[in-house]
Structure formats: structure tokens, C-alpha cells
Amino acid sequence: MPAFNHVNSADYALIALYFGIVIFVGWYSSRKNKNTDDYFKGGGKIPWFLAGVSNWVSGFSAFMFVAAAGFTYRYGLGAAVVFTMATWAYLVGAFYFASRWRRARINSPLEFLTRRYSPSTTYFYSVTAIVPQVIGIGQGLYILCIFVATALGFAQGQHVVLGWTFTGLELTMIAVGAVMIIYTVIGGLWAAVLSDAVQGIIILVTSLLILPITFRYLGQGEGIGAGFVRLWNEAPAGYFGLNGPTASVLFLACFAANTMLGYNVAWWQVQRYQSVPDERSARKMALLCAGLSFIGPLLWIVPVMGARVIFPNIGEIWPQFAAPAEASFVSLALLLLPHGLIGFVVAAILSATLGQASDGFNWLAATTTRDIYVPLRKKAGFSAPSETHQMRVAQLTMLVIGVLGIVAALFIARTGGAFDFGLKYYSLTGPGFMMPVLLGMIYRKTPWWSGMASSIAAFVAAFGLMAINAFPDNVYERNIVSAISAATLVFFISAFFYRADDPRSAECQRFDTDLRTPVPIDPNQPEGSLRDFQMLSIVSVLLGAVLIGCVFIPSSPLAPPIINVVAGVILFGIGGLLWRASRSKT
Known part of the structure; x- marks a missing residue:
């Protein structure tokens, strides 16, 4: 059994700090929401860089660090072909879909269906899509929490709360789901974007560190290069080629098609394109996402390949997992990262899934409020609701959706x-x-x-x-x-x-004209939102200072505390760059 650095009080403190930052971001974002346009799409004023980072992080979830890590552990370099496919989808988006979604001139994702097809189509989608989306939120929450609760030792045992008996896993889902509800209800899309930016910083620093540390360990004192040589020599046959599902042309074609759909016409993607000021910003956002989607997965795919040599019999380490290979990424973290940074990794996994789920919350609330509630209220003979009224309905909708998502997660947990x-x-x-x-x-x-x-x-x-x-x-x-x-x-x-000549085709014809007409750039568009970089800069420096302070916490010889200092310095550097960006633009 490897000498893992199991989570201690310092790690829990860092996780708690992350949750506190997420809730603070929600409060900070709430000050920007003057109306539903701000609440649902950031008023079309979100800088392309922030929107791009947020969009990229939204494509992550615990799936990437759990199921995708297991896929990589089993099939090797072929996973890089699969999990970098978002790059090509974003490139298609940059040259085609980005400008067209910006020209669509819609206020909520499902408004596209009204303009392109009919109001009946919008109602059809609203009714049929909400339930699957709620189930999807619950499923994502469950995958996240079954991993985190087991890795942190919460999964075992029964707990009685207010007369109800829960497992540790179920309590984890309730706690994580509650935080997700709070910051999303308060802040709307601005909360999702800014919290995604914090999550992007966490994922970047973790990925930058885990790769060299893994291969330094594999090198057994002879350097990182020796670690790569060892992986080449000791990996299973065919590990650096296409094998398993990646050797199937049909599987790759289907995965590519599904990826192309998900990263170009999914509702959360549409919402991001609508959140930036103009078409140029939308294209730049897509190009940034393309670059991140190529580099980012490689930073964690390659270390997980190394885990195949470090943990050749991983099933003996994690017998409680149905698929032990899916613990390969966290195994690396527990073995090679010091206390403090371990909490950072757990926070990264939490943050990735929370970011994805919060996007689902936001567009579901936008759909329910603007495409269902407002039209039904008018048909019932009531006056059009005010902007404040619509925001309260949206927040209540997010609350209900969040609670239902937790209930769905609890149901899935009991069925397996x-x-x-x-x-x-x-x-x-x-x-x-x-x-x-x-x-x-x-x-x-x-x-x-x-x-x-x-x-x-x-x-x-x-x-x-x-x-x-x-x-x-x-x-x-x-x-x-x-x-x-x-x-x-x-x-x-x-x-x-x-x-x-069908009257019901008239709106579609106007929509077609809009898609052929570029959106004019507003010379008076304020850039004040770039000051949000200052807030992110402070968050980065704060996290860096906390990690540097963790240098005094004892750790194992394989995970010296000095690694926390390296992470802290990286965070200071990121904070400085963000602060400089804010000062140069405001």
C-alpha cells in the first residue's frame, strides 16, 4: 500500500476556504444584476477572456478527473485523441457558430427555437428538456460526491440528522448541492463566470504541478526525462497507440459528432456567446477555448498514463470502487502532493463539477422564466412582470431546480x-x-x-x-x-x-436576415467589467499566501512541503498578471 498523504485539517481548511470564496463571488456578482439581461447573460458585457475561461471550465466536471482518468489509465495515449476533440469543435465554432449565435439577437437560449421554428417548439423543448437536465445535474453531483466522499473517508457509516438517516455520501451531496444553489441563486451568470474563473486558476495550477512531479517520481532521482523513459519502457504493449475503443473508427466518429454538438449548440454554449459584447469577442472566446481544450487535457492525461506504472495494481488500493482505475488521478495527488495542495486538488474537482452544474441552473432558470412563466402570465390576463419580479422568479426557479437536482442525486445513489x-x-x-x-x-x-x-x-x-x-x-x-x-x-x-408565404414562416425569415447581418460594435460599450480581474487577482494572491503558509505542515518525503511554495509563487504570478490586465484596461 503506497504511503498516501490522507486529508488532514489543513486540507479541509483549504476546501472550506474555496467554498467561502465561491459564496463571496456570488455576493460580489449580485451587485452587477440590475435586470434579467444582466442576470442571464451578463448584460452582454463580460470580457471575452473571462467568458472563454468560464466556457472552458464549464466543459470540465468530475467526469474528467474520474471516468476520463480511468479511461486514460486503461487505454493510454489514445485518450488524448478523445479528450482533445473539443479543440476542433471550438475551431468550428470560432469560424462559424460564434458570429451566428451573436447575431441571433436572443435573450435566452430557447428563444432561438421561437425565432427559428415557433413558440410551440419552445414549449415543447421547455417541457421535455427540463426533467432530463435536472437528472443530469443530479447525476453530475453524484459522480462528484461518490468520488470525493470515498477519497476523503466520508462514504462509510450512517449519520442521523433531524431524525433522518443518511450515509456520508448522501450528506456530502446535500452539502455540496447547497453551496451550488446559494452562489448561483444569488449571482446568476456573473456568478457562474467569475466562479468559473477561480476554478480555472485552480485547475491550471494543479495541472501544471502534477505533471512534472509525477515524472520526477518516476525518474527515481534521475530527473523528469528519466521518468518519461521509464513510462515508455514499462507501459503495457500498445499503450502509446490507439487501442480499445480508441481503435474503433465508429467510436471516434460518434464521439467527435457528439462533441461537435455539445460544444457548438448546447444551451450553456449559446449563453456564453451571448454574454460577450460583439462578434469579434465571441470568435476570440472560441479560439481561446480551442487552445485551452488542447493543452489542458494533455496536462492531466500524461500524468495519469504515468499512474499506470506507479500503481500497476490499483484495484488493490481502492477495492471499494467499482472501477478502481478511476481513482488514478487522486491517487497521484495523495501520493505526491503535500498537505494543503491536496485540499487544492479536491477543490479543483469540486469546482469543475460545480461550474458545469451552475451553467445548467442558469439556462434552466432563464428558460423557465422568460419562455414559460412570462408568456403564461400574459395569456392568463395579468400584466407583464417587472424586471425585479422576473429576477425573483428566476431565483426561486434556481432554488427549486437545485433542490430537485439533489433529490435526483440521492435517488441515483440509492439505485447505483x-x-x-x-x-x-x-x-x-x-x-x-x-x-x-x-x-x-x-x-x-x-x-x-x-x-x-x-x-x-x-x-x-x-x-x-x-x-x-x-x-x-x-x-x-x-x-x-x-x-x-x-x-x-x-x-x-x-x-x-x-x-x-406561410405567415408562420415570417419570423424565421426575419431571423435569417439577422443571421446575415453583423451586429454593430457599440463604441459606448463600457469596459468596467474588466475590473473583475482585480477581484480574481486578490483571490489568487490569497490562495497563494495560504499555500505558502502550508510549508510548515509536516508531510511525507515523497511530497515535500516546498511544493506548496512553488504553487503559491505560481498563484502570485497569476494574480500579478490579472491585476496588470485590470489596470491596463480601466
Whole structure:
């Protein structure tokens, strides 16, 4: 059994500090929300750099550090092909979708469906998408907390709270979910963006450190280069080529297609493009995300490959995991990082999933408020709600969604099978919701009902094949191929029924004109929001100072406390760059 640095009071203090910072960010962000435009899309004033970092972090979750780490441990360098595919999706976004989403001139993601198709399509999506999204939030929360609770020793034992009996895992989900609800309800999209920036700093520093430390350990005193040589010599055969699922052209094609959808037409992505001031900023944001999506995964994929040599029998270390390989990243952290920085890694895993879930909260609240509540209120004969009224409804919606997400996580925890559940969930629901958006953005001469028909066709195909258990050895590929094919076929068949003189086509024609018309740059657009870099700079310096203070905490010989000083200096450097950026722009 390796000599792990198990979490101690210093690590817990750093985790608590992170949660405190996240809640502070929510409060800080709430001061920016003067109306629902600010609350849902940052008033279109968020700097492209902040929006880009936030967008990139939103693509992370505990899945990347858990399931994806396990995939890398098993299949090696082929994982780099899979987990850097977002790079190519963002490049497509930079040259096509970024400008078009900015030109869409919409205030909430689902407003696209109203303009492109019809109000009926928006209601259809609102009703059918909310439940799967809540389940998705719950599933993400569960994957995060089953890992964190087990790694920190919370998973065992029963706890009685107010007469109710909970496991440590369930209490972890409730606590983490509560923090997620608080800061998102208070701050809206500004909270999500700024907290994502804090999370991006955490992920960057952790990734920069874990790679050289891992290979220094592998080098056994002969240097980092010797560590790479050892990995090359001792890794399993085929570890540096395409093997397992990565050797399947069909799997790679399906994963690429799903990635292209998720990083170009998912609602959280649309919201980010709407949050920046102009088309140029949207393109720059997408290009930044493309670069980060290529470099970032490599920083943690390569160390996890090293874990295959360091922990050749990882199942003996983590017998309580259904898939012990998925503990490979945290095993590296517990072995090679000192106290203080270990808490930093746990905070990184927490922050990544919280950022992703908070985006789901935000667009669901925007949809429920603007696309469901306001129209229904008007139809009922009431006056149009004020901006303040809509913000309160949105906050209440976020609260309800958050509570339901926690309930979903507790339900999944009691039924088990979270990872298999997640695989089926994303491949079954993703294409059905996103294909009509992609197709409707590219081709706009189809009737008002084509979006609903395309979506229904995708779900019928995917769920129908699942019902008869067709192609059981290729479930993921079956779901993706069937849904995309059915949606595309029905969509283009519907084009034969398009009538330009149909009154219901008028809004789509105006929408088509908007997509061909660049959004003018507002010369009076304020850049005051760049001062948020100052807040992030202070947060970076604060975290750096705390880590440097951890140098006095005893640790193991394999994880000398001086590593905390290195991390602190990096954070000071990041803080200085952020402060300089704020001063040069304001």
C-alpha cells in the first residue's frame, strides 16, 4: 500500500476556504444584476477572456478527473485523441457558430427555437428538456460526491440528522448541492463566470504541478526525462497507440459528432456567446477555448498514463470502487502532493463539477422564466412582470431546480450504477435535443414544425433501438448514430413542406436576415467589467499566501512541503498578471 498523504485539517481548511470564496463571488456578482439581461447573460458585457475561461471550465466536471482518468489509465495515449476533440469543435465554432449565435439577437437560449421554428417548439423543448437536465445535474453531483466522499473517508457509516438517516455520501451531496444553489441563486451568470474563473486558476495550477512531479517520481532521482523513459519502457504493449475503443473508427466518429454538438449548440454554449459584447469577442472566446481544450487535457492525461506504472495494481488500493482505475488521478495527488495542495486538488474537482452544474441552473432558470412563466402570465390576463419580479422568479426557479437536482442525486445513489447511467443518459438525450438546433442554424427553409418532428424522430429511433436491445455491444454508437440519422432525415424531408408565404414562416425569415447581418460594435460599450480581474487577482494572491503558509505542515518525503511554495509563487504570478490586465484596461 503506497504511503498516501490522507486529508488532514489543513486540507479541509483549504476546501472550506474555496467554498467561502465561491459564496463571496456570488455576493460580489449580485451587485452587477440590475435586470434579467444582466442576470442571464451578463448584460452582454463580460470580457471575452473571462467568458472563454468560464466556457472552458464549464466543459470540465468530475467526469474528467474520474471516468476520463480511468479511461486514460486503461487505454493510454489514445485518450488524448478523445479528450482533445473539443479543440476542433471550438475551431468550428470560432469560424462559424460564434458570429451566428451573436447575431441571433436572443435573450435566452430557447428563444432561438421561437425565432427559428415557433413558440410551440419552445414549449415543447421547455417541457421535455427540463426533467432530463435536472437528472443530469443530479447525476453530475453524484459522480462528484461518490468520488470525493470515498477519497476523503466520508462514504462509510450512517449519520442521523433531524431524525433522518443518511450515509456520508448522501450528506456530502446535500452539502455540496447547497453551496451550488446559494452562489448561483444569488449571482446568476456573473456568478457562474467569475466562479468559473477561480476554478480555472485552480485547475491550471494543479495541472501544471502534477505533471512534472509525477515524472520526477518516476525518474527515481534521475530527473523528469528519466521518468518519461521509464513510462515508455514499462507501459503495457500498445499503450502509446490507439487501442480499445480508441481503435474503433465508429467510436471516434460518434464521439467527435457528439462533441461537435455539445460544444457548438448546447444551451450553456449559446449563453456564453451571448454574454460577450460583439462578434469579434465571441470568435476570440472560441479560439481561446480551442487552445485551452488542447493543452489542458494533455496536462492531466500524461500524468495519469504515468499512474499506470506507479500503481500497476490499483484495484488493490481502492477495492471499494467499482472501477478502481478511476481513482488514478487522486491517487497521484495523495501520493505526491503535500498537505494543503491536496485540499487544492479536491477543490479543483469540486469546482469543475460545480461550474458545469451552475451553467445548467442558469439556462434552466432563464428558460423557465422568460419562455414559460412570462408568456403564461400574459395569456392568463395579468400584466407583464417587472424586471425585479422576473429576477425573483428566476431565483426561486434556481432554488427549486437545485433542490430537485439533489433529490435526483440521492435517488441515483440509492439505485447505483451512476457511470453506466451517465453513459446511457448523454447518448440518449443529447442528439435528440441538439440536432434540431444545429440543423436549424445551418439551414433555415423548413416549416415551423420541423424542429419538433426532428427531435421526436431522434428520440423514437434511440429509445426504440434501446427497447429491442439492438447492437448490445455498441450501445453508445447505436444511440448516437440512430438519433443523428433520424433527426437529419426527418428535418430535410420536412423542407419539401416549406412555404415562404406561410405567415408562420415570417419570423424565421426575419431571423435569417439577422443571421446575415453583423451586429454593430457599440463604441459606448463600457469596459468596467474588466475590473473583475482585480477581484480574481486578490483571490489568487490569497490562495497563494495560504499555500505558502502550508510549508510548515509536516508531510511525507515523497511530497515535500516546498511544493506548496512553488504553487503559491505560481498563484502570485497569476494574480500579478490579472491585476496588470485590470489596470491596463480601466
